[in-house]
Amino acid sequence: MTDTRFDVLCIGNAIVDVIANADDAFLEFQGLDKGSMRLIDEAEAVRLYGLMGPGREVSGGSAGNTAAGLAALGVKTGFIGQVADDQLGKIYKHDIESQGIEFLVPARSDVGATARCLILVTPDAQRTMNTFLGAAQLLETSGIDMDAVKGAAITYLEGYLWDPAAPRAAMEAAIEAAHAAGRRIAFTLSDSFCVSRHKGDFLRLIDEKKIDILFANQAEIEEMAGIANFDEAVAHFAGRVPTLVVTRxxxxxxxxxxxxxxxxxxxxxxxxxxxxxxxxxxxxxFLAGEAKGLGLEASLKLGAIAAAEVIQHYGARPEKDLKALAGDLIA
Incomplete structure (x- = not known):
């Protein structure tokens, strides 16, 4: 198939991030594990929000952030994620579309509130995330535009969305549709928390050849392999997925x-x-490099440039011109 509607189609949690500073004492008093992500219910979201310092609201969600970076690098990008028909849902949709990303899922009035993530940033720049999934966890197979999946060169899935049953089934269906159309699936393990909960499923996806590009960080790949050694953990999976990308x-x-x-x-x-x-x-x-046919080293370089930009300010969306920072790599 040569007709490509999207270079990359991202499927993930549609979440509005609320970011505030906090010190280690606050995390300890709240019983929070610094640098981790936990799922919370709406009552806990309201309680913790009331204790946080002044916050900044920005649209987030792992795959949504990736979509924003791709669009900033000039890549044709779509996004699939469920929002509610509420104020935060409207904010999220506007933010996505304002970046030139096609937003493919209608808001629903029967899914509660739009998801939000309360992010506490300590002075060492570590972020501790408290996520109320809300509407995001109710993305259903019927909400996936399978024609868009079939028309995307790469469909990118986030591990965070694997926890609820409905989105998990939707992603499995998207994988089947993409591979039936001769397309590629990229998958990020997202967090060691996700690996510990879904290691069996993630290993099954790998062994069934359902993942073409696997993203992980050092902690995640070591958790997956059950090996507390970076090089050995990478070697354990290097031959099991067509492309393995691991950050450190x-x-x-x-x-x-x-x-x-x-x-x-x-x-x-x-x-x-x-x-x-x-x-x-x-x-x-990295996916922008893949979309543009660059080699592994150049794609890794693009990834490092994009990551370096986002860690120098609050929020998970690029603020500087990524294409300018990339220079000749994507000229």
Whole structure:
């Protein structure tokens, strides 16, 4: 199939992020594990929001952040995620479409409130996420535009969305539709929390050859492999997925495709402010390279550039011109 509607179609949680500063004492008093993500109900979301300091509301969600990075790099991008017919849902849809991303799921009035993530950023720039999934967890198979999936060169799925049953079934259906159309599936493990909950399913997807590009960070790939050694964990999965991409924060990233292996260092930054979205934007850069037919090293470089931009300000969406930062890589 040569008719491509999207270079990358992203499917994930449609979440509005509320970001506020906090100190370690606040996290300890609330019993929060710094740097982690936990799922909370609406009552806990209201309670914690009332205790947070002044916050900044920005549209987020892992795959949504990746879509924003892709669009900023000039890649034809679509997004699928469920919002409610409420104020936050309207904000989310506007933010997505204002970036040139096609938003493919109608808002619903029967799914409660639009999802939000309460993000506490400590002085060391670590982010602790408290996520109320709301409407996002009710994305159903009927909400997936399968023609869009079949028309996307790559469909990108986030592990965060694997927890609820309905979106999990929807993503499985999208995988089948994409592969039946000769397209590729990219999948991010998202968080060690997701790996610990769904390791069996993720391994099944790998063993059934349903993932063509797998994204992970060091903690996630080691958790998946059950090996507390980076190189050994990478080697454990390198031959099991066509393309493996693993990030290592300030130590850069590696990618393995068959007999080819590439690595890049992290991009230099002036100040580390907020690590929220670093992995999402890295994935955006790498997938932009894939969409443009660049090699592994150049795609990793694009990922490192995009990740470096987003960690130097609050929020998980790029603020500077990513195409300008990428320079000749995507000229």
């Amino acid at each position: 924060s300030e130590h850069g990233a590696v990618a393995v495709r068959g007999d080819e292996r590439a690595s890049v260092p992290a991009e230099p930054i002036e100040q580390l402010v907020d690590t929220t979205g670093a992995g999402d934007l890295f994935a955006a850069g």
